Amino acid sequence: MPFQGFRPSDFETFFIDNLDERMEAIRNRIQPKFSAIGSYLTDELSVLLGMEMHLHIAKHARRTKNPPTDTWLALADTKRGYKKRPHFQVGLFDDHVFLWFACIYEMPEKAETAEVFLQHQETIENLPNHYVISLDHTKKDAFSLKKSSSDDITASLERFRDVKKGEFLIGRHIDKNDPLLEDGDAFLEEAKNTFETLLPVYQLSIGSTP
Numbered sequence: 001m002p003f004q005g006f007r008p009s010d011f012e013t014f015f016i017d018n019l020d021e022r023m024e025a026i027r028n029r030i031q032p033k034f035s036a037i038g039s040y041l042t043d044e045l046s047v048l049l050g051m052e053m054h055l056h057i058a059k060h061a062r063r064t065k066n067p068p069t070d071t072w073l074a075l076a077d078t079k080r081g082y083k084k085r086p087h088f089q090v091g092l093f094d095d096h097v098f099l100w101f102a103c104i105y106e107m108p109e110k111a112e113t114a115e116v117f118l119q120h121q122e123t124i125e126n127l128p129n130h131y132v133i134s135l136d137h138t139k140k141d142a143f144s145l146k147k148s149s150s151d152d153i154t155a156s157l158e159r160f161r162d163v164k165k166g167e168f169l170i171g172r173h174i175d176k177n178d179p180l181l182e183d184g185d186a187f188l189e190e191a192k193n194t195f196e197t198l199l200p201v202y203q204l205s206i207g208s209t210p
Contacts, residue, residue: 003036003184014094022067034073056082086205100171101198114161134169
């Protein structure tokens with residue numbers, strides 16, 4: 001199925017109160033779109049990086065009570081899960097789509113990766129001003145590069161390094177009302193361009209030269 005864009009009903013999924021009903025809506029409304037998006041981006045990233053990338057779609061399998069407040073796909077260099085590896089994400093909260101390069105707290109080499117980022121902090125600072133940083137993948141909160149000083153970014157990377165649950169994600173938020181989201185081809189191109197822009201940071205995280 002080709003990706004034809006997101007619709008208001010996709011975001012309305014997260015207003016369904018019942019866990020089983022919300023999960024059914026995620027499976028029926030959103031995950032088929034993730035399959036199409038992920039298939040395209042996996043191919044594109046594999047070519048750009050010169051290595052095979054793999055698609056993972058969040059299953060929320062451990063949920064037994066509280067319905068998920070967001071859902072996502074991940075693209076990583078391993079078939080065996082993505083949480084312990086630097087990866088890319090495309091996902092939705094109830095009010096926006098996110099496009100992330102993500103290093104989350106399950107990464108065993110978290111401290112070493114943070115040190116590399118600190119040594120090459122200019123690579124992060126030179127990303128487009130409208131990109132945003134998150135320190136917790138479970139929350140909507142993010143702050144813009146445009147409004148961040150070098151000291152702010154250093155502090156974020158040190159937190160990622162030193163705090164057990166510390167994380168570092170950088171990329172884009174796209175408001176649910178942005179017309180871009182309704183145009184499947186335009187969104188796929190924007191997602192590809194975003195991840196291509198983030199490749200130098202990804203390459204640092206896997207020990208490759210940008």
